[in-house]
Amino acid sequence: MGSERRERMQALGVRLRELRTRAGLTGAVLAQRAGVGQPTVSKVENGRMVPSADVLGRLSRALGLDDATTREVRDLLALVEAASDMVEGPEDAMSVGAALDDAVRSARLVRSFQCVVLPAMLQSAEYARHVFESSPDSTPEAVGRAVADRVERQSLLYEPGRESVFVLTEAVLRTWPGNPALMLAQFDRLLAVESLSTVRLGVIPWRRAVPVMPRHGFTLCDRRAVVVEGFRGEQVVDDSAEIAMYEHTFARFEEAAIFGVEVRELLLRVMREFQELEHSATR
Template identity: 75%
Template sequence: MGSERQERMRALGVRLRGLRVEAGLTGAVLAERAGVGQPTVSKVENGRMVPSPDVLGRLCDGLGLDAPTVREVRDLLIAVETAAPDTPDTPRPDGAPAGTLLDDAVRTARLVRSFQCVVLPAMLQSAEYARHVFQSAPGATPEAVGRAVATRVERQSVLYEPGRESVFVLTEGVLRTWPGTPSLMLAQLDRLLAVESLSTVRLGVLPWTRPVPALPRHGFTLLDRTAVAVETLRDERVLDDPAEVAAYEDTFTCFEEAAVFGAEARELVLGVMKDFRNLDESTTR
C-alpha cells in the first residue's frame, strides 16, 4: 500500500483512464485533443503525476465530458490535493527525483514565467547541469537520475514551439552558483546565449550591482495565468489559489522590471563566462 496521497492519485488516474476507454480514444489522441504531451496522459492515468487544474480541464475537454462528470473528476483532484502529504521517507510513485513532475507541468503550459535565485530554471539546464540537480535530491539513484535527465532535456523542445512564450528572470548569483567544474558552467552559459536568441524566449538577469526589489524565499514558475509551481528538495507543488497566484505574479513583475534583457543580459552572461574561463585556466595549471 502507498500513502493516502498516492492512493488518491491512483484513483483519479483509474477514473480518467476508464473515461478515455469509454470514449474510444487512445492516449495519443486524447493528448492531441487536450494540447498536452502523451507522457502527461500516461503519467496521470497511472497515478504518477498530479495534474494542475488547467491540465485536468484540458483533459476533460478532450474527453468531451458533461458537467456532472467534470465535477466528479475535479472532486477527485481536490481529494488528492487535500490528502495528508507524503512523509520524507515516502518513495515517489515512479522513483524519480524531485523535478520531473515540474517538467510535465511546464510542458502543458503555453506561457511560462520563471524566476530563480539559486538554480537555473529547468527549461534552461544543460544535461550535465541537470544531472547535478537531480543527484542532489535525497534518495536519488543513478538509474532514476539518468531517466530524469533524459526527460528534462526532451521537455526543453517546447522552447522552440511556435505559439509558446517563455520568460526567465535570474539573479546574477544563479549564473555564478556552479556545480561540477568551470568547464561545465561554460557550456551551460553558452546554452543560455543560444536559447536567449529564440523569438519565443526572453531572458532577463538581475545584476548584482542593483538592489533586489524584494528578498525572495525561493524560486518559482508561473504556468499560464492560473497556477504556480514551487520545487522543493523532495517534491513539486502546483498551487492554483487565485490570491496566491496573483501574489507570485506581482513578485515576478517586480523582478522582471528590475532585470536587464537583450544586449545587456548577453553582455552580463559573457562577463560571467570570462570569469569562468579564468577560473578554469587557474585550476588546470
C-alpha cells in the first residue's frame, strides 16, 4: 500500500474516532446502531479499510449527524474519495472481500450465486487460503490477514434475523484446490451449514441445463446492492435496474437448483468420490 494512501486512510480513521468519541459512543454501540460489524468500525478507525458509501452513510446517521451537508460528513466523504482515488498496490490486491464484507455485514438477506469457486461465506480456512494465494502479488502476511477476516465474517451465518441463500453449480463442488483431504473438510463444513435454519444451500446438478450461461459469481445484499466478483476484487453495483436484472437471474438459477434432502445426497455422493481419491493417493 502506498504511503500517501495509508496516511489518508489513517486520517479517515482518526476523524471517525473523533466523531464517535464526541457522540459518547463505544465502537460496539456505534456498530450496533449502524447495523455493521464491530470489526468494520475497528478497521476503519485503525486505517485498515475504506468504508463504502453505504456504510459511511450508516455510520454518519448512527453518529447523529443531521445531514450530508454538515462539515463532518463532507470531511469524511472527501477523505474516502481521496483514499479511494489513490493507486492500489500489491497489498491492496489482497483486500478482495472488503467490499463484500461491508455489503454483507449490513444486509439481512444475502443471495449468492457461484459457478466456479465456493461462496466466501462457505469457505473453510484452508480453501480460502488457496483462493487468496492465487491472487497476483499475494504475500504470506496479507494472505493470513485475508483468511482471518473471511473466517470472522462467517459468524454472520449464525445470527438470528438474517437469511442467506447460496446457489452453486455442481462444477463448484468439483473444482478443487490443494488435495482431497482439504475438500473432505470443506464438505463437512457445507453439510453443517446446510442444516442451519438461517441458510438455504442449493446446487444445480450437472445433469440439468443451466437456465442462463453463467459468466461470473455475484452476491445480492438485500435489494440495494449487488457485489460482482472478478479476479482482482469486487465491484459494488447499486443501480436499481442492474440490481433488478441480477435478482431475476438469481431467481432463475434458484429455480433450477435442488435443495434439502436432494442437495445433501449430492454432497455426500461427491464427498465419497473425494474419499476414493484420497484413498488412491495414499496407496
